[in-house]
Amino acid sequence: MAESKAPDSTRRSEKSRRAIYAAALSLVGEAGYAKTTIEGIAARAGVGKQTIYRWWPSKAAVLLEAFLDLGEQAAEAAGGGAYEIPDTGDLAADLKLVLRATVDELNDPAFEAPTRALAAEGIVDAAIGAQYVEKLLEPQAALYVRRLRAAQEAGTVRDDIDPRTAMELLTGPILHRWLLRTLPLTHEYADALVDYALNGLAPRSSDE
Template sequence: MAESKAPDSTRRSEKSRRAIYAAALSLVGEAGYAKTTIEGIAARAGVGKQTIYRWWPSKAAVLLEAFLDLAEQAAEAADGDYEIPDTGDLAADLKGVLRATVDELNDQGFEAPLRALAAEGIVDARIGAQYVEKLLEPQAALYVRRLRAAQESGAVRDDIDPRTAMELLTGPLVHRWLLRTLPLTHAYADALVDYALNGLAPRH
């Protein structure tokens, strides 16, 4: 008689984890963060509530990990580690990445969980710190590396702080997205790059 194999607990746990990620993201998109509960996530994922509490301390922690996984999958779909291209044309490279950011922020699959995490990070210092460390800082580093390369090639002044320059590019984009005051468009992304690189003072 063939010996039966014991269930693979690692595979079972990974399947449950994936189901929880999907449930958290879909519920936040459908019902909003405030109406999303651990119980609701567990029910949709087909797991027990205690399974979630064994792995995460709160729904915010679940959502953060689910969103980071979503971002990682997007990066893998784009052939691995993402870097801002260096074609030799700094303005074109920056416009390309900001346009892609506009598309992402306008994508409902990203927008709802990202808004929830941004809001929760303000009231929950621990989630806020993780949000910055795991999501915002790696993205900021992409800009810093590209701007430093531009300094080395002479396209940007040596005395420019790349981190501050990055904030000039991305800060207004996030501000408009958070407040929903005006549409987030490719034209707006292009204008941010032009203003940041060319300045506001009259040219002589």
């Protein structure tokens, strides 16, 4: 008589977790964050809502983890490994490359809906806001800081600039335009931000 094996609870839990991630992301994209509920996520994922509450305290916590996982899956699909802003020796070109990719991501419905939901929820929920900053925004900011410090070491950026402030000059306007939705978010806009940030706004003399 063949010996029966006990169900693999680890595999079952991972399958359920993946289903919950997918359900949360799809519902937020379809119905919006306000209309997404734990009950709705559970129903779409095919799990009991107590399963969700056992792992997460709120729908915002579910969405944050699902969104972080989405980013990890995208990174793996792109070849895996820790991402860094390229250092080709041409700072403007490198920054334009990464800002264009940011524009593409913010315009992608798969990323846009959960990003908007988490940005809004983070304002009213301090715990979610802190996690959003720690797990998503700070790691992204660090990429710019490292690239700008490398440019300082190479002598292409002034030694006295603060890389963190410089990073905000580049990314802040992108997020501002995206949040307001009043003007299109394009590659051309991203390129202009890099040119303005690196070259300044003051008129140049004829010998420059």
